[in-house]
Structures are given as structure tokens and as C-alpha cells.
Amino acid sequence: MNQQQDGLPRPEPRKFDAEILSKEIVERLTYRVGKDAANAHKHDWLHAVILVIRDRIIDAWIRTKKEFHDDKGKRVYYLSLEFLIGRLMRDAVSNMEMLDQMQEALASLGADLDVVAELEPDAALGNGGLGRLAACFMESMATVGVPAYGYGIRYVNGMFRQEISDGWQVELPETWLAHGNPWEFERRECSYEIGFAGKVEAAEQTLGTPGKMTWSPQERVVATPYDTPIVGWRGNQVNTLRLWSAQPIDPILLDKFNAGEHQGALRESNRASSLTRVLYPADSSIAGQSLRLRQEYFFTSASIQDIVRRHIQDFGDIKTLHERASIQLNDTHPAVGVAELVRLLVDEHDVEFEEAWDIARKTFSYTNHTLLPEALESWPVPLFERLLPRHMQLVYAINAHILKQVRKSEKISEEAVSAISLIDESGERRVRMGNLAFVGSHKVNGVSALHTDLMKQTVFKDLHSLYPERINNKTNGVTFRRWLMQCNSELTHLIEDAIGPAFKDDAERLADLNKFADDAAFQEQFLAVKFKKKEQLTTHLRDYCGVRIDPNAMFDIQIKRIHEYKRQLLNIVHAVALYDQIRSHPEKDWAPRVKIFGGKAASSYHNAKLTIKLANDVAQVINQDPAVQGLLKVVFVPNYNVSQAEWLFPAADLSEQISTAGMEASGTGNMKFQVNGAITIGTLDGANVEIKEHVGDDNIVIFGMDADEVTARRAGGYNPRDVIEGSPELKQALTAIQTGTFSPDDPFRYQGLIDGIVEHDWFMVAADFGSYANAQRHVDEIWKDKKTWARMAIKNTANAGFFSSDRTIRQYAEDIWKVGL
Numbered sequence: 001m002n003q004q005q006d007g008l009p010r011p012e013p014r015k016f017d018a019e020i021l022s023k024e025i026v027e028r029l030t031y032r033v034g035k036d037a038a039n040a041h042k043h044d045w046l047h048a049v050i051l052v053i054r055d056r057i058i059d060a061w062i063r064t065k066k067e068f069h070d071d072k073g074k075r076v077y078y079l080s081l082e083f084l085i086g087r088l089m090r091d092a093v094s095n096m097e098m099l100d101q102m103q104e105a106l107a108s109l110g111a112d113l114d115v116v117a118e119l120e121p122d123a124a125l126g127n128g129g130l131g132r133l134a135a136c137f138m139e140s141m142a143t144v145g146v147p148a149y150g151y152g153i154r155y156v157n158g159m160f161r162q163e164i165s166d167g168w169q170v171e172l173p174e175t176w177l178a179h180g181n182p183w184e185f186e187r188r189e190c191s192y193e194i195g196f197a198g199k200v201e202a203a204e205q206t207l208g209t210p211g212k213m214t215w216s217p218q219e220r221v222v223a224t225p226y227d228t229p230i231v232g233w234r235g236n237q238v239n240t241l242r243l244w245s246a247q248p249i250d251p252i253l254l255d256k257f258n259a260g261e262h263q264g265a266l267r268e269s270n271r272a273s274s275l276t277r278v279l280y281p282a283d284s285s286i287a288g289q290s291l292r293l294r295q296e297y298f299f300t301s302a303s304i305q306d307i308v309r310r311h312i313q314d315f316g317d318i319k320t321l322h323e324r325a326s327i328q329l330n331d332t333h334p335a336v337g338v339a340e341l342v343r344l345l346v347d348e349h350d351v352e353f354e355e356a357w358d359i360a361r362k363t364f365s366y367t368n369h370t371l372l373p374e375a376l377e378s379w380p381v382p383l384f385e386r387l388l389p390r391h392m393q394l395v396y397a398i399n400a401h402i403l404k405q406v407r408k409s410e411k412i413s414e415e416a417v418s419a420i421s422l423i424d425e426s427g428e429r430r431v432r433m434g435n436l437a438f439v440g441s442h443k444v445n446g447v448s449a450l451h452t453d454l455m456k457q458t459v460f461k462d463l464h465s466l467y468p469e470r471i472n473n474k475t476n477g478v479t480f481r482r483w484l485m486q487c488n489s490e491l492t493h494l495i496e497d498a499i500g501p502a503f504k505d506d507a508e509r510l511a512d513l514n515k516f517a518d519d520a521a522f523q524e525q526f527l528a529v530k531f532k533k534k535e536q537l538t539t540h541l542r543d544y545c546g547v548r549i550d551p552n553a554m555f556d557i558q559i560k561r562i563h564e565y566k567r568q569l570l571n572i573v574h575a576v577a578l579y580d581q582i583r584s585h586p587e588k589d590w591a592p593r594v595k596i597f598g599g600k601a602a603s604s605y606h607n608a609k610l611t612i613k614l615a616n617d618v619a620q621v622i623n624q625d626p627a628v629q630g631l632l633k634v635v636f637v638p639n640y641n642v643s644q645a646e647w648l649f650p651a652a653d654l655s656e657q658i659s660t661a662g663m664e665a666s667g668t669g670n671m672k673f674q675v676n677g678a679i680t681i682g683t684l685d686g687a688n689v690e691i692k693e694h695v696g697d698d699n700i701v702i703f704g705m706d707a708d709e710v711t712a713r714r715a716g717g718y719n720p721r722d723v724i725e726g727s728p729e730l731k732q733a734l735t736a737i738q739t740g741t742f743s744p745d746d747p748f749r750y751q752g753l754i755d756g757i758v759e760h761d762w763f764m765v766a767a768d769f770g771s772y773a774n775a776q777r778h779v780d781e782i783w784k785d786k787k788t789w790a791r792m793a794i795k796n797t798a799n800a801g802f803f804s805s806d807r808t809i810r811q812y813a814e815d816i817w818k819v820g821l
């Protein structure tokens, strides 16, 4: 485990001789890939390189597993329906501290590490922030020494690949497994059966009580795990990410097949494998389809069966589970696990219901990620009951148990009782997964200070007043290995030259850079690194999507899922207003800008897809207008994913974090920008509030209403028309979009989108526009003063330490999981 914490010296850095590495690469190429160097394809080199790294990781992996086993300590299980992993090769080489030698080894073979690395598919088993957080946490848990397993689904098709065709988003399947996946190990011996539907019968004379029952599922599938090793920094610990794949129990029903009924024989097989075929591509909203609930139960049940089996194997007594296992629910997607664990304890291990409930509650903890009503999961009772009849009974039993307790306290109103209930009775009866996760957990956390406060005031108001100790905050973080050291080695070297290497093991040490913020020589070096990263992005975008941009301009970047609450529309409307301003006053000293957008829209989200088209239409007009050439350019980068992100964050000057206050739970993109020295223009939302506290008011540009003001404004009869009438600049921009200036081929294309702003403006685009435009003009002024800009940028990097996911994970370990590090 991590040696630094107990004060012991680290082991000597392992020596990876470049010469030995190059021999090994050729050896793997020959005997594992089956090619000689002369005939090897580029992908063969990638495969051989990964095998060399992998073999070294396996030694540490086996050692880590043995340590966990001998240690008999508590283990952490992180259940997440999404892991947005990205590429793993550079992560592994870098964390194993063999980057330089591997570069040298490949060069001696006439290959280039950067070129080979680009061939690796980007594992996108997630939508956005929530999935990326899970990936950062996996790496940080291995780094800070948490004995952890991640559990999720091995989707055959992860996030769709986005192409932009005539400005519109087109969704194409991504085949990340096409060339095989050398990182994973199939573990058939750890397979489990997962049941669905069927009937439940009382086992003994227990009718009417939540006692032992027998569930005979109508449909069964097999969950087979694939394990991927996750290396921590300096290779000290290697944890496991276990992803489940669904297989039919009986691949083809031979009797039917032989009887000529081929369709029927294959139907069951197809039904099973379709379970883990695709990731649901909706972010911050739910589809509510039965396949989704089946996916959730499938991976949760497999994971909990695995956890229970491991516990019994190691400790014998299932009743001590909570002393040895902590299960973290990443959002409500695995919340059915609460009922599943109770079911296994009661039905299969003869534990009394009350004791089973107590064990479950002590084992689980839950992270809430959103307050958006459309993203709070609930399932229609008939669907839940048909698919999971035994779990339905247990949900009722848990509900009765909780409500009985609650009614004992006299202060509680009937209204509060119905808010707490696991069943929403307000319309069609539904199972509330958030309430199930809350009552089934001993700790419930939000992901930024503001979001945690709002949780207490809104969604979980009544549950919070009943269980005031349960809600706690764990502000998100990101791993600085990937988001600073790997994607920005130039900045990493500069920092190391200035303050030494300690920040690589302890991100808080970045604070030592504060003393260089006013150092003229350091400022120049800092700006020179930024310019270099901007040149690299410029070249990349030319090759990747044929766009030409000027690295001397300010790179103003908004990259994240496209969503109305994230307000890409506010940014685009501002671009249009700025376009008007520049044309009206060409004589002014404008700060040249390149506005870069990137992000995917859920396939069913009409306004989000239209926003992508609008960004592209606006780009088309602005970029062709000689009047603003060299002053304003708009770019939409297709297929935003982790790999594109690694190009974009290091090259950013300005970070757009402009969500409607109260709607972004935390954000993590904001942190990746900050550590790479971009200045934030943002609202007081999510973790922006804490970024402001860390960098200081002078080093961030805040605008717009805060969360309380948004609430008050919505309640107080807000009329966007008044705002628009009062602002000629806004009115002109909206009118231009609405009347087809950017869509002459279809003048009414954006009528509905703009009507939304004019008529209700739920997301406060008009209300915040004036403040945003002023803030942008302030940004222009700072841009023209290079010393001020440099000082602010350095202050951002220097004060990013808090936003390392190592800090977040240490807090989870101490306050929630109670694992000593």
C-alpha cells in the first residue's frame, strides 16, 4: 500500500530499461500477437505494448489481492452503471513510471508512443460527469490505498459516436471491442445466475410477514465478469474493475433447434445478450423502460452475490458483512441492491427481516448526483412487480417498517409521511428509488457544498429532518494524474522545475506555486506552455476535423453534455451578440476569440440536438464573414469524449461554467480547466462556489443570479419579455436567430427554441444575459493585460489541490467507509 503515508521510504523506483522493454515488445509481438516486426500492423504494436505493460501490472495486482486477503480489513465496493474510462495505456505506463523508457523503447523500434497511443479505442461506458467521476475514483482509490472493487456493466456498445453532418448530430454505434480488449480478463468461474419475473411463494407458515419466501424466476440469465486492473500512482496498488456481461443459460435450446424452430431457440439467447448490449445515452433524464430496470438489477444482483460470496468465503458469517464491506451506490441506478441484499439475507441465509435490514443499512451508502426532477428515478409499480416480484414485496416490507417508526414520532405530518414513503401515490403508483437508497443507507452524500445544502432543502427535506445525521457533503474531484500529468506534461515539468516533485504525490503542494504568481519570468514560462498546448490543439483540430484556428486568440471553451440547464444557448446567444457588436464597432480593440463547443445530446432530447445545429449554423455564418475575421471564430468539435477532452482542457484560456444556479450538482470539467490554468467565467453553481473560495474572488469571473435568486425570481412572476425589451443587444441577437439569419435554408428552424426563452425562460438565459455579457467584456479587458491574465491563471493551477479526487476519496474513506488508510 501507499508507503508515503506511514512515513516509510518508498521502494526504489523500478528500473525499466528501455532495451529490455524493446526486447519484450518484440517478444510479445512474435509470440502473443503472432507477427514479426516487419509485417506488424500499427494495432499489433499497440497490442504488444499493452501486453508488456500488463504483465508488469499483473505482478502488482496479484500482490494487492493477496494483501487484501491477508489483511482481512474492510473492502469498498463502488457500484456504478457507468464508467467513462477513456484510454488506459498512457495511464498505466505513466502510473507504472515507465513513460520515458517506453518512449525510448518504441523509438528504437521505429515507432512513436504518441502515435501508438492514439490507436487505442476510447472506452466510453458512460455518458458524462457521473461516469467520469467513477473512473477518477477508481484511479484514486488505487492511489491512496483503498482496498476497492468497482462494479459495472461491460456494454458492447458504449456511448454513441457523434458525427456532425450538415451541422446536425448523427449517432453511430461505437465498437470499442472490435480489435479485442487486451486489458480485460474473463472470469467464468465467478459467474452468477440472475432471475427476472416469475412467481413468489411462501416457504413455510410465514404468510403475511416479510419472512422467508421462494422466488421462482420465469427468466434467468448468467452474469459473467470481466476484470480490468486499475493501477494507482507509482504502481503501489492495483485494484479491480469488474464489469458484467450477460449470457444465456442455454445458448441455444437444442431440442427446439433440432425440431426446426430456429427462431424460438435463438430468441432467449438474444434476449439475454441484449441486456448488456447498449448504454442508455440519456444524461440527467431517465428513459423509464424495462430494459433499463433489467440492466440495473442485472449488474447489481451479480455484484451483491459476488460480495456476499467473497465475504462468506473469507469470514464465514454473513451477519458480519457490514464490518467488512462498504457498498457505495453511485446515484440510484444500483439502489435496487438494498432490496437484493435483504432478499439474499432473508431468503437464502435465514436471517430475520429486521436484522437483515439493519445489516443492509450499515453496509450501503448513497451518492446523490442531481436534483432535477426528470432525473430522479422511479419505476411504475406494475413494471417493478412484474420484473422483480420478490423485491416488490420487500420494498413494501421496508416501507411498512420505516413508516411505522416514523409515525411513532408525533411531530410528523401526513404530508411528510407521504413524501418519505417509498411509494409515490400521487398519480400512477411508482417506486421511488431515491427514497429507497436514502433509507437503505447509513450515509447519503451530495457532491458539492451547495448541492448538499439544496438536497437538505428540497428532494430530501423530510427524510433529512427525520435522519439529520445522514446527509453529508463530499465535493467531487478529478485525478490529476490523467488531467494534469498525462495530458499536460509541459505544465507538469514547469511546475516541477519551480516547486519540486512533491505535488505529484500530494496535490495540495501545488499551493507552493502561489509565490510565483507575480514572478515575471515564471509568468512568461507559464504563458509559453499554454501557447504550446494551444498550438498542439490547433494542429489536432486541423487534422481531426479540418478546422483552422489561431493560437494567438483567446480559446474560450465550453465542453460538456448538451443540456438546457448547462446553457450552451446562453453562450451561443452571446456569440451572436458579440458578432453584432464587432461589426457595429470594428474600430474597437476587440480581444480575438475562438469559441469552442463540444458535447453530445441525448438522442431523444430535441432542444439539445437543435442547440448543436444552432452552434454549427452560427459558426458557418460567423466564420465566413470577413468583417470579423481574426476576431471571432466558432468551432464545434465533434464526438467530445475523454480523449478529445485531453486535448482541450490543457489548451483552454477561458472555462465556461455557466449553468443556471442551483442546477449543476458539482461539475468536474470546471476542475480540469482550473488545474490546467484556465480562468473560469461562471455562475455560483455546484463546485464553482468552492473554486471561487480556493482561487479567491479576484481570480475567477462570476456573473448572474445565485441559486436563491433563481428560486425567488421563478416564484415572483418573472417575465422574460420585459428583460428582452430592456436590452437592445439581447433582442437583436434573439431576433436574428429567430428570423433565420443563421438558417436561411429553414428560417423557422429556431422559432421554438427562442420562443422558449421569450415565453417562460425556465433556464434564465434572458435574465442572466446582461450580467454574462458584461462579465465577458471584463474578460476581454483582462486578456489585454497579459501580466494580470498570467497571474490569474497561475493562481488557478496553484489552488486546484483541493479538487484532486485523492482528497475526495480520503474523505469518503474516513467519514463514510471507515477504512483506515
Ligand SMILES: *Cc1c(COP(=O)(O)O)cnc(C)c1O
Pocket: 127, 128, 129, 132, 559, 560, 561, 640, 641, 642, 645, 666, 667, 668, 669, 670, 672
Ligand atoms: C469531465 C468530463 C465530463 C463532465 O463535464 P462537466 O463540465 O462537469 O459536465 C463529461 N464528459 C467528459 C468526456 C469529461 O471528461
